[in-house]
Amino acid sequence: MTNFSSTSKIIHNLSYLLKKKILFSGNFQDDLPVKLESIFSITHTIKYSKWEKLRSITKKKIFFGVFLPEHFSKICNTIVYFWPKNKQEAIFQIKYLLSIFSISTEVFIVGKNKSGVRSAKGILEEWINLEKIQGKNRCTLFYGKIKKKYLFVLNNFKKSYFWNEIYISCFPGVFGYSGVDSGTLLLLSTLDKKIHGDVLDIGCGSGILSIQILKLLNKNNININLVDECALSLYSSKLNIKNNNLKASVFSSNIFSRINKKFNLIISNPPIHNDLKLDFFVLKNIIKQSKNFLKKNGELRIVTNSSCFFESYFKKYFKKFFMLKKNKNYKIYQGLN
8 A cells, every 4th residue: 555645545545435336537646446445446537548557457447538438327336536636627527427427326536635626515515515524644535425416518618719720629637728828839839831741749638739730731741640648638639620620640649659650740748747746757758769759850849848958868869959949938849860
């Protein structure tokens, strides 16, 4: 148990759960969902990296995607939900679960206090009476039973906007949900008509980078693959590609885990946080591994935070690299293969 996160330790100590048929969902940070010896469990995640990891160590049911197969809600009598740092993502997920599970289903919601988990009681009071049953190590655990099913309408959670004649729709938890951030705008400003051939967009989010490339080149002489580990991002990207009358391949991948070809250009505005902590794992791995997935004279073009320095990483893994642009918050690096 020593390797479990603080939230998982709280759940692990609930012997009451061992007799339950559990659906685990939300922002779990370890393998507690498959290690807890309940009589039955299903683990639901929207993160492909977590699905990959758990599938490699267990034969228990692990499901990756935005929406669950309907019969899952009929098998389980208990929900254990790990509250994420993104409040809107949490509301989207938990309200979806409240719409598919039956009245009187038991619900446990656990999270770190700084994630905002303590707001769950007020947010969900119409559908479930939550009571705090434990507070430990700066975490809170709520318990309740569903008293009213939520009427889930997907479009009620969708946020749409226009940028540069591109129509974008996003769902909670997707990078770009609140608009185009300044790092993405800086990267977009470096794109030109010299781009050609095969393009890989890592951590595609809403899909705006790839859509702009396709629009810029009028769909000609370009083949784009968009990948992300988040099911909500993939759902949003597919929708946006379709709504802008474009064609591209969109699929799940844990960075390069499902990539089996080489590209003329790899672009990315990667995440630099893991849960509530600053984490450069994804960014560093993109820099490190890109050369293995670039064609001769291919390039990596990536966003980094302006306060962080990755020159030594680029120097180690690329023949040449340049800082194409910078502003007070971000830098755009180009690595040449």
